[in-house]
Structures are given as C-alpha cells and as structure tokens.
Amino acid sequence: MFSRQFDLAVKLGVGALGLVVVVVFCVVYFSVRNSVADVGYRPTQPVPFSHKLHAGELHVSCQYCHAGVEESAHSPIPSSQTCMNCHLLVKNDSPKLAMVRESYDKGTPIEWVRIHKLPDYSHFNHSRHIRAQIDCKSCHGPIEEMGVVSQFSSLSMSWCLDCHRSPDKHIVGARPISGVFTGKLEKVSNLLDSTFLFKPIPAQVDYAGVTDIVVPSFGATESKLPAHKIDGIPHPKYAGYGPENCSTCHY
Template sequence: MAQIFPKWTLKIPAIALIVVVFLGANAVGFIWYYGSPKYTDVGYRPTQPVPYSHKLHAGDLGIDCRYCHSGVERSAVAGVPPTQTCMGCHKLILPDSPKLAPIRKSFETGVPMEWVRIHKSPDFVYFNHSMHLRAGVGCETCHGNIAQMEVVTQNQPLNMAWCIDCHRSPDKYLRTQDKLTEMGWIPPENQAGIAAEIIHTKGLEPNDNCSTCHR
C-alpha cells in the first residue's frame, strides 16, 4: 500500500487520486487536464469590507508591499496588515471618512477586520512565500501589477501546470533582491546572465517532484 500511495496522496480528493493511480506519477500532463479550477479563478475579485485601493497606497503613494505584508520574506504566508497599520496614518489622514468607518470600529473594539481571501491553494498543496522571495521571484510574477489595481484581482491561474512551468524553467522570472516588490518590471537585456548568476550563487534547484508541493 505504502508504495502505491505515498503519504501525501491521502490529502488529495478521491477522484483525483484515481487519476494519479491510473496514469502513474509521471503523467503530469494528463492530471493538468483534469485539474479543477475551483480554487484558481483568474479574475476573481471579491468586494472587500473597506474599499482599500492598492493603486492609491502602493501605486500613487508608493508604500512598499512589505510595509503591510510583513510576513512575506520570513514565512509561508504574506499576511494582511493589522488595523493598527492603517490607523498609523488614518488617525490623521481622513479621520472622518465614512469609507474608513469599519477600520475605526475595528481599532476601537480590537476586533480584526475580516478581509475576504482571494488567493487560496487547496489544503493538499504546500506553498511558501519566503522560499520564492529568497529565490528572487517578484510579487508581480504571481499576482500581476498590484500597484495598478483598485481592487485586487487574481491575475494568474495558480494551478499545478502554472507552478511546474516555472519550476522547470524559472530563468526569465528571477530578479535581484532589490527588485522583488517592483511593479512594471522589465527584464534587463542580460536577463539570462543575471538569472544564471542567481541560480548559481543561491544553488537553486526548483523541481517537479510531487513531494515538493504535496507533502
């Protein structure tokens, strides 16, 4: 049993598992075809409790992504900022704005804001932000140009084919550490050389082993 069903397969939905068993672990191409889009809709943009605009804050005001998503370089999750981060400015800036009423209420009561989650991998997938940032993958590659979005919208499929495409040839995406949160990035002319250098000095070996993403 153990050889046919590696441990991680227990977390995968039953029907999908049949596909794995029939096609064997190398038939990734067929599994993609079967891949269900329910977690991964490009264009998903739920309405948030406060009309917070990335275009204004990250774009026009130029606040760095990591000021609010402070977990992103240290942990698996990026995190959304606590209400205090907003109030650091909004105690003084637009202190009476009706749009900010839920923020003020959260600040007064200590009850966190309930932002609606947009990007979500299924539970049987392991994803980790810090590993990708360390490797030199910028936010924009996976989330699009957030600094131009009034409302955050899912920009990439985040499905298995998409993950594996990059794991097989990450070269065109790798940036130097100072560019990780830059939006509107254009690969420099010597991108191939820079990527080779990053891969070499960091000893990167992204791979498509099932157990990398299914643990």
C-alpha cells in the same frame, strides 16, 4: 420485441453518447479548472482598499503592509494597526475607513475576502520564494495598477511547474516597490521596474555526488543552498530552478 439491428443501434448510440459526455467533461474540467477558472476572481472587499492608490501612486512598498512575508509561509494581511499608522491622521474621518477604525478600537479583525486559495493538500511558502528574489508581480500581476485586486494567475499545478522548470521565462526580477531583498545595493530611481534580470543559476544544484533521497525520487535532490539566516538577516537565496519533486508542495 426489437430487431437485432435496432438493439445494436441503441447500444452503440448510448455508448457513443457516454463517450462524448466523458470527453466533454474531461476537456472542460482539465482546461477550465487548470487555466481559467480562478483567474479574474475579484470579490468585493469589506473595505474599499485601493492598491492602485497606495502602491501605485503613493509608492508604499508591498512589504510595508505585508511585513513578515520574508519569514512566513503566508503573506500576512496587515493588522488594523498598520492601516492606522497613517490613517490615524490621514483621512481620519472618511466613512470608507469606519470599519478599520472600529476594528482598531475593538480589536476585532476585518474579515477580508481571501482571493488566492490553494487546495488544502498543497503548500506554498512565500518566504522561500521572496528569498529566491522573485518579485510579487511574477505571480500576483501588476497589483499596483489594480483598484480592486483580482486573481492574476491560475495557481494550477501546471502553472507552478512551468515556472519551476523555466523560471527565466516567467519571473519578474525584484523591484524596489516590492521590497524584495536582493543582497546588493540598488538604484531606487525606477520603483516599478525590475532592477535586474532574473537569471537562474544552474550550478545551484550540484548533481554530481548527490544521491536520490527516496525511490522513486521524482528528481528529489539535496541542493546546496546558502544558510537560512546569516547574522539574523533573512539571507536572499540565489535565484535557481525550482524543485520538482512531489513532496516539495504536497506534504
């Protein structure tokens, strides 16, 4: 019916079109998904809480409300009790706080909208990173300047690995405002600045005499870290390079 040349042209055309679609999809998927898709997510929260006011102006430490982040894999959203520690008295008739008062009286949680979300197959442990003396700002950005909190980092795998491989380029050292325990006395004159420069200590992992755990190990090694706790105080771990084996996050 059709000439051979036309048939070939149609086949080539369809093939080329398919290739273009695949390439465009891959480029868009891997670029957008990994670097920008989640950044800037700024949902409307049920209570118009301002981190800019509480952390930035009133200098309430991050850990005052997100207490337990040193001990827990997730950073706890504060209970209504925590809000009412102050708001029992401060602005106790504000209509913006009606939902907090109702939650406090009835014992029903406020349904905050979750911003930072990892896929369910990857695990992040806050306590491990806080004890490595990594400031909240490293991942969450300048929260104390945000009236409404938005996602600052992409939380993509490449973003995680960038930091695990060269933490000195990405990590903000512990600031007094974040309440990260560094194990040494600090000046408290500059609340919002880092009091020390984050320097990874390469000697943290003694590669001599360390055998691979599994084969293939993807670099898995047994690191000689300080004890989990000393006398009941969450001990800060030395700032070191992050592990890169798969089972660190995917278990």
